[in-house]
Amino acid sequence: MGSSAEPATAAVVVIGNEILSGRTVDANLPYLARELNALGIRLREARFVPDDEAMIVEAVNACRQRWAYVFTTGGIGPTHDDITAAAVARAFNRRLVRHPEAERRLRAYYPPERLNEARLKMADMPEGAELIDNPVSVAPGFRIENVYVLAGIPRVAQAMFEGIRRTLAGGPPIVSASVLLFAPEGEIAAPLAALQKRFPDVEIGSYPFFRFDRPGTSIVLRGTDRTRLEEALTCLRNIAAELGIDTAEEAAASGTRQE
Amino acid sequence: MGSSAEPATAAVVVIGNEILSGRTVDANLPYLARELNALGIRLREARFVPDDEAMIVEAVNACRQRWAYVFTTGGIGPTHDDITAAAVARAFNRRLVRHPEAERRLRAYYPPERLNEARLKMADMPEGAELIDNPVSVAPGFRIENVYVLAGIPRVAQAMFEGIRRTLAGGPPIVSASVLLFAPEGEIAAPLAALQKRFPDVEIGSYPFFRFDRPGTSIVLRGTDRTRLEEALTCLRNIAAELGIDTAEEAAASGTRQE
Numbered sequence: 001m002g003s004s005a006e007p008a009t010a011a012v013v014v015i016g017n018e019i020l021s022g023r024t025v026d027a028n029l030p031y032l033a034r035e036l037n038a039l040g041i042r043l044r045e046a047r048f049v050p051d052d053e054a055m056i057v058e059a060v061n062a063c064r065q066r067w068a069y070v071f072t073t074g075g076i077g078p079t080h081d082d083i084t085a086a087a088v089a090r091a092f093n094r095r096l097v098r099h100p101e102a103e104r105r106l107r108a109y110y111p112p113e114r115l116n117e118a119r120l121k122m123a124d125m126p127e128g129a130e131l132i133d134n135p136v137s138v139a140p141g142f143r144i145e146n147v148y149v150l151a152g153i154p155r156v157a158q159a160m161f162e163g164i165r166r167t168l169a170g171g172p173p174i175v176s177a178s179v180l181l182f183a184p185e186g187e188i189a190a191p192l193a194a195l196q197k198r199f200p201d202v203e204i205g206s207y208p209f210f211r212f213d214r215p216g217t218s219i220v221l222r223g224t225d226r227t228r229l230e231e232a233l234t235c236l237r238n239i240a241a242e243l244g245i246d247t248a249e250e251a252a253a254s255g256t257r258q259e
Numbered sequence: 260m261g262s263s264a265e266p267a268t269a270a271v272v273v274i275g276n277e278i279l280s281g282r283t284v285d286a287n288l289p290y291l292a293r294e295l296n297a298l299g300i301r302l303r304e305a306r307f308v309p310d311d312e313a314m315i316v317e318a319v320n321a322c323r324q325r326w327a328y329v330f331t332t333g334g335i336g337p338t339h340d341d342i343t344a345a346a347v348a349r350a351f352n353r354r355l356v357r358h359p360e361a362e363r364r365l366r367a368y369y370p371p372e373r374l375n376e377a378r379l380k381m382a383d384m385p386e387g388a389e390l391i392d393n394p395v396s397v398a399p400g401f402r403i404e405n406v407y408v409l410a411g412i413p414r415v416a417q418a419m420f421e422g423i424r425r426t427l428a429g430g431p432p433i434v435s436a437s438v439l440l441f442a443p444e445g446e447i448a449a450p451l452a453a454l455q456k457r458f459p460d461v462e463i464g465s466y467p468f469f470r471f472d473r474p475g476t477s478i479v480l481r482g483t484d485r486t487r488l489e490e491a492l493t494c495l496r497n498i499a500a501e502l503g504i505d506t507a508e509e510a511a512a513s514g515t516r517q518e
Contacts, residue, residue, distance in 0.1 A: 017462065017464055017481075018464055018466060018479065019288075019292070020292055020301075020302045020303065020304070020305065021292065021296050021302070021433075021435075021479075021481065022289065022292035022293035022294075022295075022296050022297075022302075023435075023464075023479060024466070025289045026288075026289075029278075029285075029307070030281065030284045030285075033278070033279055033280065033281035034281035035281075036281075037280050037281050038281075042279075043279045043280070043281075044279065044309065044314075045279070045306065045307060045308050045309070045314065046279065046306070046307035047304065047305070047306050047307075048288070048304060048305035048306075048307075049304050050303060050304070051464075055303075055304065077444055077445075077465070077467065078444050078445040078448045079444055079447075079448045079451055079452070079465040080448065080451060080452035080455050080463070080465075081455075081463070081464055081465055082465075110445075114445075114446065116445065116446070116448070116449065117449070118444075118445050118446075118448030118449055118452075119445040119448075121448075122445075153467065174280075176280075176282075185336055185337050185338055185377075186336075186337040186369075186373075186375065186377050186378040186381075187373065187375070187377075188338075189337045189338045189339065189375070189377030189378075189380075190375065190376070190377055192338055192339060193338070193339035193377075196339050196340075203276065204339070204340070205276055205277055205282075205310075205340055206336070206338035206339075206340055206341075207277060207283070208336065208412065220277065220280075220282060222276075222280065
């Protein structure tokens with residue numbers, strides 16, 4: 001994980017009927033995508049599954065065998081539809097057991113008359129799981145091998161991630177730069193493709209837009225070698241100048257930025 | 260598809276490096292989730308993949324064999340990173356061919372001096388594909404068997420979906436109701452689980468919140484039989500009353516609503 005030859009990779013598994021029913025708009029994937037990339041960890045896929053044990057098992061197993069890190073969000077609360085811990089235990093073929101330290105934290109937090117079996121269920125985890133602190137609402141997440149099980153509520157998921165961030169082995173930081181070309185995508189596709197061929201180590205993304213009443217294309221360059229990125233950016237500006245295409249800086253960025 | 264015994268199902272495949280890099284927040288999954296559920300089509304999973312042919316092929320093939328409908332978004336523009344049509348052709352083991360009607364539309368729209376090979380590439384589709392109209396920017400999407408290939412730009416994706424909506428065979432409409440209980444999830448988990456057992460045909464979701472400075476739980480009931488939903492809702496209100504828990508209507512809804 002995180003060697004300079006092979007950047008660290010990750011997948012996100014978002015768990016919950018409420019996302020797929022359209023009731024709730026997920027906020028965890030955008031957060032994790034930004035944060036992981038900032039750590040030099042490439043997010044390679046995301047899967048959204050309902051509160052369905054077989055589907056959670058399948059998604060977790062597919063992702064954990066393929067990517068360095070897997071982050072799940074959702075389904076670790078006290079109610080009947082919170083089945084993530086049991087599903088992850090099944091994915092690893094491990095028993096679901098009550099984690100003593102998780103139980104201790106719940107007992108320390110809740111007055112005895114409020115600590116019912118439903119709340120204690122939040123201490124049930126796959127055997128051998130390591131706790132992920134929850135500074136917001138106590139009930140911890142957990143890690144088992146390369147799978148990190150986080151809460152679904154965004155501020156809890158984010159607080160959990162903040163706590164584990166320093167333990168993640170990132171690859172070389174991914175640097176990006178972007179520039180706006182005031183030409184439609186279709187008119188710069190050929191020189192862009194040629195540029196991509198010349199810079200196979202720089203990922204060149206092309207995203208059409210309409211701004212200031214003009215059609216244009218936002219070009220995003222990403223890679224791990226800032227010098228190569230700057231070279232590609234210079235080539236791109238030269239191409240635009242030769243074609244008589246106006247350029248501008250991406251509004252959200254000031255030149256080269258690190259995502 | 261869409262028989263009353265087996266509700267119609269769907270998957271969404273969101274294609275694009277820009278989502279996984281954290282640069283762009285996807286807006287197509289929330290839109291499709293809402294719209295499909297409104298049609299009585301249950302969205303069962305979503306996969307986010309990068310502009311990587313093998314990963315697109317795998318996601319499309321996994322989903323099309325399992326669900327009644329698959330909707331992809333992204334990667335059908337003119338640039339080098341737009342590889343969705345080629346990947347879908349490979350997923351179906353079909354040749355990628357220039358679609359005559361798509362080509363005609365592009366030729367009718369662009370002046371000859373602006374219709375370059377990159378733009379004509381937008382007419383390349385798997386053999387046998389059926390066009391999906393694009394009233395925004397002409398270049399069509401396409402359908403092949405149960406896979407619907409839509410644009411990535413949300414207003415284009417939405418316009419394309421509007422055009423095909425009437426052709427989709429929905430199951431019985433999914434009705435939902437939700438109510439706020441001013442009690443933490445952990446205190447109502449046991450009666451909720453009992454309620455779910457009593458109404459196996461009603462999906463009962465439980466989502467904690469903090470509003471008006473009080474912890475509470477939003478309960479969402481979903482199903483296809485409005486009478487059963489109302490029965491479950493009445494039981495839920497009775498449970499709350501017996502436990503001395505305040506209730507309120509979900510702010511966004513006025514009682515029972517159809518999602």
